[in-house]
Amino acid sequence: MSLTRDAVRDAVERGGDEQMQLLRKHHEDAYPESRPTPGDVCRGEAERLNALGLGDAPGFSLAVTRVERVGNEVRLTHVFEYGPQRARLVTEPFTNYG
Numbered sequence: 001m002s003l004t005r006d007a008v009r010d011a012v013e014r015g016g017d018e019q020m021q022l023l024r025k026h027h028e029d030a031y032p033e034s035r036p037t038p039g040d041v042c043r044g045e046a047e048r049l050n051a052l053g054l055g056d057a058p059g060f061s062l063a064v065t066r067v068e069r070v071g072n073e074v075r076l077t078h079v080f081e082y083g084p085q086r087a088r089l090v091t092e093p094f095t096n097y098g
Helices: 003-013 017-028 039-053
Strands: 060-070 071-082 087-090
Touching: 003 017, 003 039, 003 060, 017 039, 017 060, 017 071, 039 071
Parallel strands: none
Antiparallel strands: 060 071, 071 087
């Protein structure tokens, strides 16, 4: 099953309240300029991860998404779990939501 905006948002929230607050602040601190909303970022990440084949990869599940502020951007790193032993795969950090 492909990843959705809500699945990525849930993964961000599993990382703790601070993670979602970082996404909100990234959007709000730009006022009056426009930056992507947290929902836009989550939707974009779902589409990007699906394009990489991670959304439909058998045995993989999105465990948690970590958010960092890097200057005027946000950096997202995803942790996937695989198989019955729940081995963890950490994606390369992605920054492209300025």
